[in-house]
Amino acid sequence: MRMRTLAAAGITGAALITTLSGGVATAGTPGPAQNADVTSVTASCYKLTARETVNIRAHRKLNATVNGTLPKGKSGCGDDDTGTGLEGQSYRLCGKSNNSWVHLTYGRVSGWIPAYCTTQWNPRP
Structure with a gap:
């Protein structure tokens, strides 16, 4: 009983x-692991094409570990739908001075690249 x-x-x-x-x-x-250095991931993927060859870095800093490279003309999958990126270390690269960085995945490598080293955000179909 x-x-x-x-x-x-x-x-x-x-x-x-x-x-x-x-x-x-x-x-x-x-739930998913929280990382203050990564933007929230959405189901959308935004095509980011490199204006010049750029290093994909672990953090939004020029001296951060290089995870890989995004070659000029190649595209990665960005997860920032704002079109502005996130603030990080200031840089003078790709003909611009700024401090905006975008998070992307290229092949099996993911990390941060300077926003001004990519073409405008274009949602993938």
Whole structure:
């Protein structure tokens, strides 16, 4: 009899949690890792084409670790739909002085490149 009472209490508790949370009761499912140096990733991919060959860096700094290179004329998948990038270290590259950086993925490499070293954001179909 005691086993039935405990089972019923467990089911009732799960139903209460589901009702209060407005969804399915789950056991502490971890969310995506948070990284303050990465913009929020959306389902969209924005085509970023390099005006010049640029290093893809781990952080928005010129002396940050180089993860790879985006060759001139090649395109990567950017995840910033604002068209402005995020503020980082100032640079004078690709004929411009600025401090705007964009996060992108090129092949299996992802990281940051100076925004002014890419063409304008163009959503991929």
